[in-house]
Amino acid sequence: MSNRLALSDDILMKIEKPARYIGSEVNAVVKDKSKVKIRFAMCFPDVYEIGMSHLGIQILYDMFNSMEDVWCERVYSPWLDLDSIMRRQRIPLFGLESQEPVKNFDFLGITLQYEMCYTNILQVLDLAQIPLLSEQRGEDSPIVIGGGPCSYNPEPIAAFFDMFYIGEGETRYRELLNLYNQCKEQGLGRNEFLRRAARLPGIYVPRFYKVTYKEDGTIESFLPTEEGIPQTILKEIEMDVTHTYYPMKPVVPYIKVTQDRVVLEIQRGCIRGCRFCQAGQLYRPVRERDVDTLKKYALEMLQNTGHEEISLSSLSSSDYSRLPELIDFLMEECGRKHINISLPSLRIDAFSLDVMSKVQDVKKSSLTFAPEAGSQRLRNVINKGLTEEVILHGAALAFEGGWTRVKLYFMLGLPTETEEDIRGIAELSNKIAAAFFEVVPKEKRVNGKVQIVSSTSFFVPKPFTPFQWAAQCTKEQFLEKAYQTKKAITEQLNQKSIKYNWHEADASVLEGILARGDRRLSQVILKAYEKGCYYDAWSEYFDNDKWLETFEECGIDPDFYTTRERSLDEIFPWDFIDCGVTKEFLKREWIKAQREEISENCRLKCQGCGAMRFGGGICLEERGAFHEAES
């Protein structure tokens, strides 16, 4: 490996955590650049420790580097200390592996995991010395491609990208790269490559679509500008999740990152259909990985990384049909090797409590419930199939098992929410505390105490959810609701056992604007960035006043995107994308929500969401029972 670093010793000695920028980690892939045709920079537009914790990038990194003609490298947002040095000294942003400027690569792929990273996309482009707008890029600029959950409404950032890849990355990249090679060999140029790429399934090229608006600001039409460019784009999906790419040798960072462990994705998708949840709709249908394959992966990845912890990943691990078998296996193997098991997203019941008591220190760990809403009525509205009875029973079991700390997650500002629902948050917290005193006799109480931590976030309606039509609260409404919650908690009998946290409202409002925004927002994002807004996802750097000022200067009313309730026939900026779930289904769910009616989960009864057309996963399983047959 070359010892040449992109940054001088002087810079590396001056900045925080220089190890973020030197590459050369265990399992980082270094290739001979003279032997590859395509240089791909894969970027997570946030700081290294966050970006390195993301499984999706590791999967794509592994996939690209398994291709002989491709060398994929990683790029993250430089932290603010280095950022200012790079700007001052005109140092171009570089790939970690080769330490060479990204601007000389063929592709810059940017994963879009949350809306608040949008200005960081511009930071990355700017530092890379790549023109910020797609239309300004010439033949020598990399093709800038976006992917990930936020690309399901790419419109607010459409101007910054040459194309978006809609859906799961495993399926269509080879074709895209072949097309790129072909166009390059024939000297067809950037625009012609983009034109041809726009005809590939799953690829959206914004420049070939035109949007017209009605007088009220809503969309009148959204149409391709050329013959042969598809009107709708169906998401890409990997139906065989067992026989596809999975990184057996994930890169092992030197510094401590957020997810410093082996991550085993046990299934993709979720059967639950919570109406606020975007991931639950985007990744339909649920597809499970074969349990024997997972066991093999776990051992191999632990061996190849040396990590001391393994974590199961999925939207709802308890719904994985072979979970007990997998956990038994891991406990046996990991116990012997002093490896910790972490089990997020487990439903609290006798089984999970038993497992958790074996893999973690009960005294030190806390239990997490996510009722999301304080009353049964509102939980029916959001289709969160968790009842008070189940929560209290789970909590009682846990208290008997020795746990004394419980975390509760709620949302404020959900559609139809009333003051009573908000009081329900306090009352439920109180009942859980009461259950502790009921279940645990005085002499057995450690320090005599139970600790309930109730947290609320503010609800942000997202595209492709039944709540995509809903109005979002204003900042003032959000804060009033948080105040009501706080007040209600202080009125509870066990208020001393309950701690209440709430999120900031400003960022939730902006997130809502960006989430359901349209193309007209690109100019706002650009201008906000130019005023110095980036690292917006970091509350200490988020400058709401600057954003408000920018909206005003651009003559754009933020409320148009948030507080307005949309009519059922409105054309949404993201309607040209087909995520598998139909708009008709989402409408039905929106109407059912308002009637406080629940929908059964996929395993109990098919709701006809539209994902069955992919011909696999849960859609083909027998209903009404957990399947037990060997796969």
Added chain:
Amino acid sequence: MKLRVKFKKYGPVRFIGHLDVMRFFQKAIRRAEIDIAYTDGYSPHQIMSFAAPLSVGLESNGEYMDIEVNSLISCEDVKDRLNGASVPGIEILSVKILPEGAGNAMASVAAASYTVRFRVGREPRTDIAAILPAFLNKKQILITKETKKGTREIDLRPGIFELRWQDDSFFMLVDASSAGNIKPIQIIEALLSEHGEALQENALLVTREETFTNLGTEQERRLICLDAVGFDALSEGEKRYEP
């Protein structure tokens, strides 16, 4: 059984801090499938101790860590496996078995030797060769050291065991014990400041060459390399060590 591992650190990985080097080895030991011993308790950790922390940016040819193992094929085997699980820039130089009762790596450290050069363009105006003898003849070399509690005056002279200037480099052997650790930059700053010159920013290229333990006394030091207290193989007839 305790093993003493000697390694070097160079190239880009010199920007990895001390705690991260420890984390690196914890993972490397798992990848290498070394049969390391763990502490008891609810969250067991590998039994491992490092000699002297190396500042970020420095290279070293003489770093040490001790590990405790349950079983062993040979020192050479451990060395090869660790190198197989390592990265360019961290290279295992030797593995030795420590005798019963040997002090741990960190407590054993008495001194370290360094080679120090000036970066090109950041050399001092002062003629080092001319001023060094007088500097070494001083009874006291007082500097102010910033600590968490404020500033403190310390005397460098007793901790400078050797200091030479040849071929445009310093060679120095200095106190590296936890009580009296001296950083090379402190000496060079003190030397130049005697002649009214300040060291330029990031002017030094420092390589730690070796880490020593003292088999003699405070007054009469007998410094030997940290791994000289260990031996290469198990005694005859005991080729494999099993607990």
